[in-house]
Amino acid sequence: MRRPEKHDANLPRNLTYRKTRKTYAWRNPLDGREIPLGKISRREAVAQAIEANHYIEKNYSPIALLEQLKGETEYTLANWLDRYEVVLQRRKLAANTYKVRSGQIATIRQQLGEMVLTSITTRHIAEYIELWISTGKMTMANTMRSVLSDIFREAVIEGRVKDNPVTPTRAPKIEVQRERLSYEWYVSIRQAAERQPAWFTLAMDLALVTGQRREDVALMKFSDIRDERIYIEQTKTGMCLALPMSLTLNAAGLKLGTVIDRCRLVSRCDFLISSGVRKNSPDGSVNLDGLTKGFVKARNASGIEFSEQPPTFHEIRSLAGRLYEAERGKEFTQKLLGHKTQKMTEKYLDSRKKEFMLL
Template sequence: MGRPDKYDANLPKNLTYRKGRKSYAWRNPVDGKEISLGKISRRDAVAQAIEANHYIEKNFTPIALLEQLKGTNEYTMANWLDRYEVILQRRKLAANTYKVRAGQLATIGEHFGALVLSSITTRDVAEFLERWTACGKTTMAGTMRSVLSDVFREAVVEGRVDANPVTPTRAPKIEVLRERLEYESFMAVRAGAERMPSWFGLAMDLALVTGQRREDVARMRFTDIKDDRLYIEQQKTGACLAIPLSLTLKASGLRLSTVIDRCRLVSRCDFLISPGIRKNSEDGSINLDSLTKGFVKARNFSGLEFTDNPPSFHEIRSLAGRMYEVEFGKEFAQKLFGHKSEKMTAKYLDSRKKEFVMI
């Protein structure tokens, strides 16, 4: 028979020294299996055993009887996300917002789903957000932090957790990189659009004179025009606007009724902006990517030099807001945007330039 293992009270728990083989072994307390560490130094064996014991304690700690009676040990993040979706539905958000949020919750579920909700720590949250922060994707990190914070905030309200582990984390500093579109640049890009199908140039004009998002410009129909007004229900926020056809952006010379009349000459369906009824669009609606890619094409035709983050089609909305603010004031711009808060409007009206204060 081989020599018995040597017991050493100074060794970490689960670690033994096999005197006969002059080696160390560690016993897994979860399944009872023994793992040989080989003929390594006492120092290395102790370090590895301590690390393994810490891992077991963190992930396989026996559940207290009281926790089992309460059922808190089994309530995972996945369970809570099912409940959170019900809460989210009650907020009556726009369809597009639900779609975006669903993707964000799926990402949270993939990372935290199997974990017990009450066991998730601030460190766990920080490590989760680091995947975007480390890549410089601070906007995405900030968005996920906001969503995750709301998930836990509702869990606190319903008594599922005692505190929000997201709160102590630092909100990433988001630097706006996208270059603003100025009116002179808009006109140059608009001239470039003359080399493209006529509907695209009209889409740019319609976006500027109405100040609406790309999604809403693409959905505008002739049947939405009633009593000399263009009725719009914004897809993102659900805000409802009734814009008079007499609306005129004086600096650009654009009048809404005139732009719509030009759309009637081009469109062959109910949509104001349409390349026509085709195989992949039986109703004549336009794919949003067509506006995005079309703007890039017109921008290249313009011959202008931009930064590494050139303005997109969406920047026409900001330009419209800044121009309307000059002509009619900030309150008018806020109503046209459909914003409930001045803070959101201020983001669009920010020219992102250094401006001198006139004394």
């Protein structure tokens, strides 16, 4: 076991010198990561270490205990996040959306919370976003930028800061990764799924004929049906829909009323899709992971060669949107998917393939 390097009392904090290699290294006190400086002169190593230590102390050092006891602390990002969460609660977001946002706020609080709110600059934001980009987490980088932008937008509104430091930063470009599901692939995957319990193929058909999310398909109940319609309140957006039993997707030969009648033959509880009452599901509802894993199992058994990011159960919603758009137009599709804007619907209708323009 290698002996730890002895610290030279004549060197600045966090700077070490390895005699065997004749190299210097600086340890980042924030994450413990050691950054090699190479075979540079002692004077240059000391200068770089002092500069780095000064930067850390200026931007990331916690407020002194004595200052806190005196009540002389400066207003930090963590202080503002307490207020921001109150603002967020007033927006009446869906429970799942609020849960996700709370997790994002907790991450920002942990990593940037001790910084003085008014001292946070565009450079700090850019460096924070770069942390996610450098690890290949482009979606997270984009999400965190969006959340930070909203946090500082509200701070501007309440006069805590003059400008939003996030605005000048560039939104990370996210390359499309997940493959779209074609109808031909859907048919092959569904055929492979027939080896699984009947409730799973019914879930696929119900998702396709209604165009609803996995979460909403799992929550559909027979008691939600009245006056020849099934009433759905989308869990993500709170959008309320009343789909008629006569709703038909001609391309797939599916009629909502017929699919629901088939569900009655399989389900033994109030849920349209049910794998039965059991210990981990006393009400008979199906676990969302069951839908995800069932689709993966059928997809693998279909024999189709997909890309590194194959379509998931959620892609059935996009397929439904594209099929309905071809049959009944964009306006109907937007209402069916429950989108507030046409822009969001366009994202679902994008086949993500090169298509020739017919002239």
